[in-house]
Amino acid sequence: MAAQSDTIPEKTSYVVRFAGDSGDGIQLQGQQFTVASALGGHDLATLPDFPAEIRAPTGTRYGVSAFQIQFGGDRITTPGDAPDVLIAFNPAALVVNLAHLQDGATIITDENAFTNQRLKRADLDSNPLEDGSLDRFTVHPVPISDLTQAAVKPHGLGTKDSLRCKNFWALGLMLWLFDQPREATRQWINIKFAKDEQVKNANLAALDAGHAYGETMELSHQVVQHPTPEAALSDVEYRTLTGAEALSLGLVAAGELADVGLMFCSYPITPASSVLHHLAGLEDAGVSTFQAEDEIAAVCAAIGASYGGKLGVTSSSGPGIALKTEALGLAVATELPLVVLNVQRAGPSTGMPTKTEQSDLYQAVYGRNGDTPLPVVAARSPADCFDAAIEAVRIALRHMTPVMLLSDGYIANASELWALPDFEAYSAIEHHQPDPDASGAVFERDPDNHARVWAYPGHPGFVHRVGGIEKDLATGNISYDPDNHQAMTDLRQAKVRSVANFIPDQTVDQGTAHGLAVVAWGSTYGTVTQAVREALDEGLSVGHVHIRHINPLPENLGALLAGYDRVLVPELNTGQLATVLRDKLLLDVVQLNKVSGQPLTVSEVKAQILALAPNNLREASNE
Amino acid sequence: MSELTFKDFETDQEVRWCPGCGDYSILKAVQRTLAANGAKRENTVFVSGIGCSSRLPYYVDTYGFHTIHGRAPAIATGVKLANPEADVWVITGDGDGLSIGGNHLMHALRRNVDLNILLFNNEIYGLTKGQSSPTSRIGTTSPSTPHGSFDSPVHPGLLALGAGAGFIARGVDIDQKGLPPILTAANDYEGAAFVEILQNCIVYNKDVFDDVVNKKQAAETQIHVAHGEPLIYGKERNKGLRLNPAALTLESVLIGEGGVSESDLLVHDETNPTIAHLLLHMSAPLPTAMGVIHRLNRPAFDQSFWHHKPTERRAKVLDLLRHGNMLDRRAS
Numbered sequence: 001m002a003a004q005s006d007t008i009p010e011k012t013s014y015v016v017r018f019a020g021d022s023g024d025g026i027q028l029q030g031q032q033f034t035v036a037s038a039l040g041g042h043d044l045a046t047l048p049d050f051p052a053e054i055r056a057p058t059g060t061r062y063g064v065s066a067f068q069i070q071f072g073g074d075r076i077t078t079p080g081d082a083p084d085v086l087i088a089f090n091p092a093a094l095v096v097n098l099a100h101l102q103d104g105a106t107i108i109t110d111e112n113a114f115t116n117q118r119l120k121r122a123d124l125d126s127n128p129l130e131d132g133s134l135d136r137f138t139v140h141p142v143p144i145s146d147l148t149q150a151a152v153k154p155h156g157l158g159t160k161d162s163l164r165c166k167n168f169w170a171l172g173l174m175l176w177l178f179d180q181p182r183e184a185t186r187q188w189i190n191i192k193f194a195k196d197e198q199v200k201n202a203n204l205a206a207l208d209a210g211h212a213y214g215e216t217m218e219l220s221h222q223v224v225q226h227p228t229p230e231a232a233l234s235d236v237e238y239r240t241l242t243g244a245e246a247l248s249l250g251l252v253a254a255g256e257l258a259d260v261g262l263m264f265c266s267y268p269i270t271p272a273s274s275v276l277h278h279l280a281g282l283e284d285a286g287v288s289t290f291q292a293e294d295e296i297a298a299v300c301a302a303i304g305a306s307y308g309g310k311l312g313v314t315s316s317s318g319p320g321i322a323l324k325t326e327a328l329g330l331a332v333a334t335e336l337p338l339v340v341l342n343v344q345r346a347g348p349s350t351g352m353p354t355k356t357e358q359s360d361l362y363q364a365v366y367g368r369n370g371d372t373p374l375p376v377v378a379a380r381s382p383a384d385c386f387d388a389a390i391e392a393v394r395i396a397l398r399h400m401t402p403v404m405l406l407s408d409g410y411i412a413n414a415s416e417l418w419a420l421p422d423f424e425a426y427s428a429i430e431h432h433q434p435d436p437d438a439s440g441a442v443f444e445r446d447p448d449n450h451a452r453v454w455a456y457p458g459h460p461g462f463v464h465r466v467g468g469i470e471k472d473l474a475t476g477n478i479s480y481d482p483d484n485h486q487a488m489t490d491l492r493q494a495k496v497r498s499v500a501n502f503i504p505d506q507t508v509d510q511g512t513a514h515g516l517a518v519v520a521w522g523s524t525y526g527t528v529t530q531a532v533r534e535a536l537d538e539g540l541s542v543g544h545v546h547i548r549h550i551n552p553l554p555e556n557l558g559a560l561l562a563g564y565d566r567v568l569v570p571e572l573n574t575g576q577l578a579t580v581l582r583d584k585l586l587l588d589v590v591q592l593n594k595v596s597g598q599p600l601t602v603s604e605v606k607a608q609i610l611a612l613a614p615n616n617l618r619e620a621s622n623e
Numbered sequence: 624m625s626e627l628t629f630k631d632f633e634t635d636q637e638v639r640w641c642p643g644c645g646d647y648s649i650l651k652a653v654q655r656t657l658a659a660n661g662a663k664r665e666n667t668v669f670v671s672g673i674g675c676s677s678r679l680p681y682y683v684d685t686y687g688f689h690t691i692h693g694r695a696p697a698i699a700t701g702v703k704l705a706n707p708e709a710d711v712w713v714i715t716g717d718g719d720g721l722s723i724g725g726n727h728l729m730h731a732l733r734r735n736v737d738l739n740i741l742l743f744n745n746e747i748y749g750l751t752k753g754q755s756s757p758t759s760r761i762g763t764t765s766p767s768t769p770h771g772s773f774d775s776p777v778h779p780g781l782l783a784l785g786a787g788a789g790f791i792a793r794g795v796d797i798d799q800k801g802l803p804p805i806l807t808a809a810n811d812y813e814g815a816a817f818v819e820i821l822q823n824c825i826v827y828n829k830d831v832f833d834d835v836v837n838k839k840q841a842a843e844t845q846i847h848v849a850h851g852e853p854l855i856y857g858k859e860r861n862k863g864l865r866l867n868p869a870a871l872t873l874e875s876v877l878i879g880e881g882g883v884s885e886s887d888l889l890v891h892d893e894t895n896p897t898i899a900h901l902l903l904h905m906s907a908p909l910p911t912a913m914g915v916i917h918r919l920n921r922p923a924f925d926q927s928f929w930h931h932k933p934t935e936r937r938a939k940v941l942d943l944l945r946h947g948n949m950l951d952r953r954a955s
Binding site: 035038039041184233234235236237238239240241249252253255256261263265282284285286288290292293294296297300301302303304305306307308309310312326327329330334417420421423456457458459460463464465466467468469477478 | 634636663664665666667668670673680681684685686687688689690691694697698699700701702703704705706708709726727729730928935936937939940941943944945946947948949950951952953954
């Protein structure tokens with residue numbers, strides 16, 4: 001291939017996509033690049049995009065695992081619509097990711113992987129490196145496999161093990177390309193492979209060799225190093241974390257703020273399991289974890305824990321939440337605190353377990369037998385999962401109610417830079433546990449939040465029976481009295497409605513309070529933020545209203561939205577928040593829906609904004 | 624404070640089982656057991672599922688949780704793990720515990736959570752008006768099986784043994800003398816104690832156990848086993864169980880006839896799962912085994928679960944927040 005001049009534009013932020021087989025260590029490579037980028041002082045957002053198979057057959061299109069990151073000196077809220085650089089380890093990883101690239105993008109690929117056999121495995125009739133199909137891109141074929149093997153040869157690994165180091169070789173090259181520090185990766189390798197000197201040294205050698213290759217390449221003017229400017233950060237400590245980590249930390253922190261033990265009861269399911277993994281072993285932080293025999297047992301054990309005096313938390317994804325549904329009714333009926341985490345994924349049925357969607361909103365808000373309302377809270381970004389988890393616990397304990405906490409596959413796995421919060425500034429979480437020596441009526445309720453007394457075994461003054469059969473408002477005994485059922489139903493409604501009295505008014509996250517409102521919830525936050533920012537820069541009247549509290553909605557939401565001419569609701573479903581808004585506010589909205597298993601892109605949202613929002617500059621010039 | 628009597632464990636709620644239901648006598652045995660063992664109301668919890676038996680918590684003046692169909696073992700597991708001081712009882716039936724909730728029962732037993740699980744077996748669905756249950760015998764005629772059921776019943780004790788239960792006992796609803804000691808033994812066992820109670824559903828499956836529990840012949844149709852004692856039964860205490868080593872079965876023999884002496888009889892070893900299997904499997908013409916059939920001490924799940932105790936929680940939380948690679952932009 002003829003030497004080409006560098007075509008990566010000079011920018012303040014870049015988008016890089018790593019792609020290879022699901023066994024190539026792509027996700028690890030991406031995570032290490034993320035840490036290096038953060039330590040380099042960049043803002044960032046990531047998008048892991050991997051198949052459900054753990055080690056899919058090598059070289060196949062469906063087995064491709066990818067990791068995308070946007071990083072740099074701008075304020076970054078999304079992993080980026082289109083990569084500036086794609087690094088592809090094989091033909092399949094190259095071809096399935098071409099759709100993400102814009103003309104002129106740079107591709108670095110392992111030319112050793114473009115054998116007839118691997119081309120065939122990727123369903124390719126000809127070699128894209130030779131057939132002209134990549135002409136609109138700048139392609140740098142690099143013999144990554146050969147160079148990795150050469151680099152690790154002194155450490156005596158076999159061919160197979162040598163090739164497993166190629167992710168670090170490529171990482172070294174990318175770290176060089178964007179002038180990112182290598183130290184954290186070196187440290188990680190040292191710790192991870194501490195027990196295997198040979199593997200450790202081989203990976204370190206691969207990392208350095210990739211880096212050195214970049215420097216050499218620079219001499220040939222093929223690719224120039226692109227030092228990336230640092231972001232304007234505050235004078236605090238930062239770290240990166242995924243949504244799953246942030247959510248786990250939030251739960252742990254909430255237990256401390258409430259001074260209540262947490263019992264996290266779960267059953268393995270993608271993409272929710274990582275929260276269980278993060279919390280397991282954190283007994284010292286006041287959390288015990290229980291892996292139940294099934295989803296139903298998980299929620300039931302959590303309810304039992306709440307009955308027993310700890311805060312029960314359960315987690316799952318849509319199919320598992322469906323199984324837990326009957327038990328949620330029990331928690332509502334018995335007025336027990338409970339947090340139910342739903343890390344949403346594409347449905348229906350098993351759907352696409354590793355692909356993201358926001359399609360369980362109906363399930364959360366409406367999906368139970370009987371009149372069984374419960375509060376619903378949604379996290380909007382990886383780091384926001386920390387505060388969303390604390391908020392869910394706060395509501396559950398304040399009102400003695402189960403709370404549905406919505407996350408999704410995208411924010412669970414994605415990571416971003418997180419400014420460490422000032423934990424001392426968080427207010428304590430109130431709850432209704434009685435004094436151990438007190439006695440009284442268990443079902444006397446707080447007039448403001450409608451919570452009953454959280455009396456649990458061990459309290460002699462509050463011995464009582466409770467259950468899923470309708471209970472007497474005052475005594476908790478079984479009651480089939482018609483007036484009592486009306487009163488209990490009213491109480492359950494009033495309780496959830498009362499949550500609105502404790503949550504902050506809805507604000508406009510960014511932009512105008514007139515013109516077009518972009519009303520969104522959950523993981524579309526970053527995309528909508530960027531799209532609205534760009535639209536505002538172009539002079540449009542548009543405001544971003546991002547809803548955390550889905551049920552009940554903030555009291556002022558209707559009045560706030562009445563100030564706009566039109567409302568656009570972008571969602572990764574067929575229009576579920578749109579339905580809720582129509583239901584609760586009698587509000588007509590324009591929908592923007594996408595259900596491809598991928599997040600919305602900034603350009604998709606921006607195109608709709610441009611089509612719907614009034615343009616101040618244009619209108620001003622017309623006057 | 625004076626000791627509580629069984630009456631102190633009665634609630635003000637009217638008991639709403641059918642007149643003559645076996646549940647009345649089980650309730651009484653439970654209340655007697657609590658009183659006899661000096662149980663404290665505030666540290667005792669009854670967790671039940673759905674069904675006639677599962678109404679029991681409303682009638683015992685302790686903490687009580689009437690939950691949803693089949694899930695009592697899972698909920699009770701949560702209660703026990705969250706509140707290790709509590710004495711947790713699970714009340715379930717053959718439909719609740721072995722059909723819709725079979726999975727939870729199996730896992731509570733194999734985990735060995737410290738629960739006292741009382742399964743009221745009446746071989747029928749009562750509260751839903753008489754359908755055949757997973758313990759109904761083949762040929763049971765019911766509204767859902769008008770031509771007689773044809774699916775094989777599950778054996779509660781053998782299922783418990785297969786699930787790895789460390790404590791398996793059996794009793795009879797009306798046996799006010801025999802049942803409380805069994806319940807006490809179950810309560811004393813540190814782990815999941817499984818007690819099958821043969822219970823008479825007077826409306827939908829009346830006297831289904833009559834051939835075993837009828838007092839006129841009970842001495843001949845039941846054997847009350849005791850650890851370390853030879854397996855003897857009969858009104859005259861002249862019958863015994865002998866191991867047939869060739870067939871690996873138990874056989875009934877008459878002591879003093881054909882040269883059989885007491886020393887030929889099998890001695891009950893409650894720690895031996897093979898003997899438990901033989902005893903559980905017995906049916907007419909052999910006697911039905913009652914009492915503690917299997918008891919093997921192994922660590923209860925909740926003891927391991929609480930191996931780690933929270934210490935210095937706030938420090939640990941603050942530490943976790945700063946976990947990982949930090950970018951420090953604080954003014955130095």
